[in-house]
Amino acid sequence: MYGTDEAGLRGTDPRGTDLYERLKAYEGRAATTSGVGKDLVNESMIRHWCEAMGDTNVAYAGPDAIAPPTMLQAWTMGGLSGHGAGPGRSSAYDELSALLDGAGFTSVVATDCEQEYLRPLRPGDRITFSSVIESVSPRKTTKLGTGHFVTTRMDVRADGKLAGTHRFRILKYAPGAAVRKPRVSRPVPVINRDNAGFWDGVAEHKLLIQRCEECGTLRFPWLPGCGACGSAEWEAVEASGEGTVYSYVVMHHPPFPAFDPPYAVGLIELAEGVRMVSNVVGVPYDEVRIGMPVRLEFLRVDEELELPVFRSLASDESEG
Incomplete structure (x- = not known):
């Protein structure tokens, strides 16, 4: 999807300081600490999720039900009202975003997420979570434009025990910075042994x-x-x-x-x-x-x- 822009590995901000070094300084800083899910893991949300996904797996219903593993992040979401500006919220991520905005990387797009499941979640579990800015990439050139990939890692716990991790990656980029190459053929479907x-x-x-x-x-x-x-x-x-x-x-x-x-x-x-x-x-x-x-x-x-x-x-x- 992207390649290294060697000429831009050490971009500078308007004040002449080394931008990438300033971005790297945010790696390892907390984005959220002591976050608490708004709701306990519950049957209603599991049912709505399964209905939306068309998933009828018997493991997600009944007295011994577990939550679908891919719901991991859902239990941490704050909804339209958010989690508020409580003591668990860190300013580091907002500061990093502002630094990128100030350097001209004002557009954002989600690129991918990765999840690792360590234990099943069951109705009644109380979800807590914390997140950290895991990495900031050197400047990259993509079809959307030139910018930096920012990866956060969230650790999700159920009743205090680690249940899984969720990595989320975005690209903060300068719109229109890349030269688009014309493409005339349709994408080809991936064919494997299952399909x-x-x-x-x-x-x-x-x-x-x-x-x-x-x-x-x-x-x-x-x-x-x-x-x-x-x-x-x-x-x-x-x-x-x-x-x-x-x-x-x-x-x-x-x-x-x-x-x-x-x-x-x-x-x-x-x-x-x-x-x-x-x-x-x-x-x-x-x-x-x-x-x-x-x-x-x-x-x-x-x-x-x-x-x-x-x-x-x-x-x-x-x-x-």
């Missing part, structure tokens, strides 16, 4: 989903095991291609040379009950609606890439 069968089906103009051989549960996207019963035994079955728009977004930004925004990306509920993300075609982006019936077709993007998309049946009726 190769799906793409083999696409090559034959078939939409294949998985069916657990133990409990019969259908699933998509392709996974190595059943989320309902845990079985690793499955078979591929061909979907009918009929479905409805369960939800959708209209993409305006960021623009990519290979795409022509605005365009609609839909969460399609297939007739078989599973859902998949794909483009909705055959109707203007601002006419896509939840509940709209759609039918599968295959779109040839280039000589090497063909993708399953869904055409609005309303467009077929208007043409007829």
Whole structure:
């Protein structure tokens, strides 16, 4: 994603001091100490999370339920009102951001996060947390612009015992500083041993989903095991291609040379009950609606890439 800008490793601020050395001085400083989660780990939030994610794993319900591991950060969030300016809040992170702003790196984008799980969280656990500014990178040049990556590490504890760590990385950058190179080809999907069968089906103009051989549960996207019963035994079955728009977004930004925004990306509920993300075609982006019936077709993007998309049946009726 990025490369080192050798000429900018030792950038200077307007006062002539070494900017990078000043940024590095913040490494190891606390961003939050003695933070306390607003709520105990609870069944309601777990249920809402699982419903939003479509996760029906039996481990997340019932008297012995645990929270989904990926909820780790959710229990530390302050919501719209925040955690306030209590004694656990440090000014170091705000000072670092202000220093970067003053040097011209006024834009920000989240780049990635990493989580490590050490013990399951259960309803009733009291969450506490602390965070530290783990690293500030040398100046980097990216497609967005030139700036510095800032990584924070949060340690999350349940009833005083370390439950996991959450690393969050942002890029503070100067907008428009990088030269964009034109890109004409669509991104190619990553094909691995878990989803190769799906793409083999696409090559034959078939939409294949998985069916657990133990409990019969259908699933998509392709996974190595059943989320309902845990079985690793499955078979591929061909979907009918009929479905409805369960939800959708209209993409305006960021623009990519290979795409022509605005365009609609839909969460399609297939007739078989599973859902998949794909483009909705055959109707203007601002006419896509939840509940709209759609039918599968295959779109040839280039000589090497063909993708399953869904055409609005309303467009077929208007043409007829």
